[in-house]
Amino acid sequence: LEPLDVASIREEFPILQREFDGQQVVYLDNAATTQTPDPVVDAMSDYYRESNANIHRGIHHLSQEASRLYEEAHDRVAEFIGADGREEVIFTKNTTEGENLVAYAWGLNELGPGDRVVLTEMEHHASLVTWQQIAKQTGADIEYIRVDADGRLDMDHARDLIDDDTAIVSAVHVSNTLGTVNPVSELTDLAHEHDALSFIDGAQAVPNRPVDVAAIDADFYAFSGHKMAGPTGIGVLYGKQDLLEEMEPYLYGGGMIRKVTFEDSTWGDLPWKFEPGTPQIAEAVGLDAAIDWLEEIGMDRIESHEQELARYAYEQLAAEGDVEIYGPEPGPERGGLVSFNLEGVHAHDLTSILNDHTIAVRAGDHCTQPLHDKLGVAASTRASFYVYNTREEIDKLVAALDDARQLFA
Ligand SMILES: Cc1ncc(COP(=O)(O)O)c(CN[C@@H](CS)C(=O)O)c1O
Numbered sequence: 001l002e003p004l005d006v007a008s009i010r011e012e013f014p015i016l017q018r019e020f021d022g023q024q025v026v027y028l029d030n031a032a033t034t035q036t037p038d039p040v041v042d043a044m045s046d047y048y049r050e051s052n053a054n055i056h057r058g059i060h061h062l063s064q065e066a067s068r069l070y071e072e073a074h075d076r077v078a079e080f081i082g083a084d085g086r087e088e089v090i091f092t093k094n095t096t097e098g099e100n101l102v103a104y105a106w107g108l109n110e111l112g113p114g115d116r117v118v119l120t121e122m123e124h125h126a127s128l129v130t131w132q133q134i135a136k137q138t139g140a141d142i143e144y145i146r147v148d149a150d151g152r153l154d155m156d157h158a159r160d161l162i163d164d165d166t167a168i169v170s171a172v173h174v175s176n177t178l179g180t181v182n183p184v185s186e187l188t189d190l191a192h193e194h195d196a197l198s199f200i201d202g203a204q205a206v207p208n209r210p211v212d213v214a215a216i217d218a219d220f221y222a223f224s225g226h227k228m229a230g231p232t233g234i235g236v237l238y239g240k241q242d243l244l245e246e247m248e249p250y251l252y253g254g255g256m257i258r259k260v261t262f263e264d265s266t267w268g269d270l271p272w273k274f275e276p277g278t279p280q281i282a283e284a285v286g287l288d289a290a291i292d293w294l295e296e297i298g299m300d301r302i303e304s305h306e307q308e309l310a311r312y313a314y315e316q317l318a319a320e321g322d323v324e325i326y327g328p329e330p331g332p333e334r335g336g337l338v339s340f341n342l343e344g345v346h347a348h349d350l351t352s353i354l355n356d357h358t359i360a361v362r363a364g365d366h367c368t369q370p371l372h373d374k375l376g377v378a379a380s381t382r383a384s385f386y387v388y389n390t391r392e393e394i395d396k397l398v399a400a401l402d403d404a405r406q407l408f409a
Contacts, residue, residue, distance in 0.1 A: 001301050028394075035386075041286075086270075087244070094226070094232075099201065105248060111168075113139035120144060120172065122178055125368070152180055162191060168191070169187055173211070177327075179339070203227055208335055209303035230283070256272055256275060309336060357400045359393075365378075
C-alpha cells in the first residue's frame with residue numbers, strides 16, 4: 001500500500017500548526033476526537049452561507065436544497081459502511097445516543113426476567129452503563145465476556161455465555177483503551193446461532209479501517225462523526241431495516257410522524273421515524289464531506305498507517321523498560337492506539353508533564369472504569385494516532401518521559 005503523504009495531509013489542518021509556549025502541538029488524542037480538515041470545515045460553512053433552511057417541511061428552493069443535502073448524507077453513509085440504503089442509517093448525536101436508542105426503543109420492549117445481555121469486559125461506558133441500567137429496569141441479566149491477560153476476548157468464555165437465553169450481544173469493535181480488534185463477525189455469528197441480536201460499537205473502527213456492516217452481519221452498528229475527521233453533534237446508528245421497521249420510536253415530535261390526531265399518531269418512514277425535530281443539518285453535510293475526504297485517502301491505507309504508528313509506539317515504549325503497556329502485541333489485532341503507565345508516575349502527572357511539552361494525550365479511565373479495575377490500575381495514559389501523525393511525534397512523547405522520571409519516579 002502506498003504510504004500516506006502526511007506532510008500534505010497536515011497542510012489541511014491549520015490547528016496542527018498551533019504553538020503553546022513556543023512549542024508546536026503534538027496531537028495524539030485522536031481516540032477522544034480527531035481534528036477537522038479544511039474541506040470539511042468549508043463544506044459546513046458553505047452550507048450555512050448558501051443553503052441553510054429547515055428540511056422536509058418547506059416547499060421553497062432553499063428547503064428543498066437543504067433536504068436533498070441531508071438525505072444524500074444518509075445515502076453517502078450507507079454506501080460507506082455497506083448498508084442497504086438510507087433506511088438503515090439513523091443520524092444521532094453520537095455513538096452514545098445510538099446505544100441508548102437501541103436500549104430504549106428495542107431493549108425496554110423486548111427484554112425481561114430470564115433474558116441475557118452479553119457484553120465484554122472492555123466495553124465503553126456508552127454501552128456498558130446503558131445496557132446495565134436497561135437490564136436493571138427490565139429484570140434481564142448481564143454477563144461480561146472475559147478479557148484475557150494480553151487484552152484479547154476469551155472466545156471460549158463467549159461461547160459459554162452466549163446461549164438460548166441470550167437476547168443481545170453488545171461488543172466494541174476496537175477497544176478505545178486496549179486497542180484490541182475484536183472478532184465481531186464471530187461474535188455476531190454466535191449471537192445469531194442462538195437467535196440473539198448483535199450490536200457493535202464501531203466508534204474506534206469506522207474512522208480507522210474499512211468496515212462493511214453487511215459482511216459482519218451486525219444487527220446494529222454505531223459510530224460518531226467527530227472521530228472520523230467530521231464534526232461533533234452527529235453520529236450514526238446503523239440498523240437492519242426489518243428490525244428498525246418493527247421498533248417503536250422512543251423520541252417523539254415533528255418530522256417523525258405520518259398522521260397525528262387528538263387521539264393518536266402514526267409514524268413516518270425510515271430513517272425519519274427515529275429522527276424527531278430539526279436535525280443537525282450542517283453536521284450531516286460535514287460528515288458527508290469527511291467521508292469523501294477519508295475515501296480520497298483510502299481506509300485501507302489509513303488502517304495501515306495507524307497500525308505502523310501503533311507498532312512503532314509500542315516498540316519504543318516497551319524498549320524503555322519501565323513502561324507497562326496494556327492490550328495485545330502490535331499487529332492486526334491492535335488498532336491505532338497505545339495505553340500505558342510509566343512506573344512510579346501517576347497517569348495524570350505524566351500527562352501533565354507531556355502537556356508541558358505540548359504533547360496532547362489522554363489520562364484517565366477512558367470511560368472504561370470496570371476494565372481499569374480489572375487491570376488493577378486507577379488510570380492509564382493513552383496515545384492515539386490518525387492520518388496526520390508521524391514517528392517523530394512519537395519520539396517526542398518517548399523523550400519527554402525522562403522529565404516525568406526526574407520529577408516523580
Ligand atoms: C469505543 C467507544 N464507544 C463509544 C464512545 C462514545 O463516543 P461519543 O461520540 O462520545 O458518543 C467512545 C468515545 N471514546 C472517547 C471519549 S470517552 C475516548 O476518549 O476514548 C468510544 O471510544
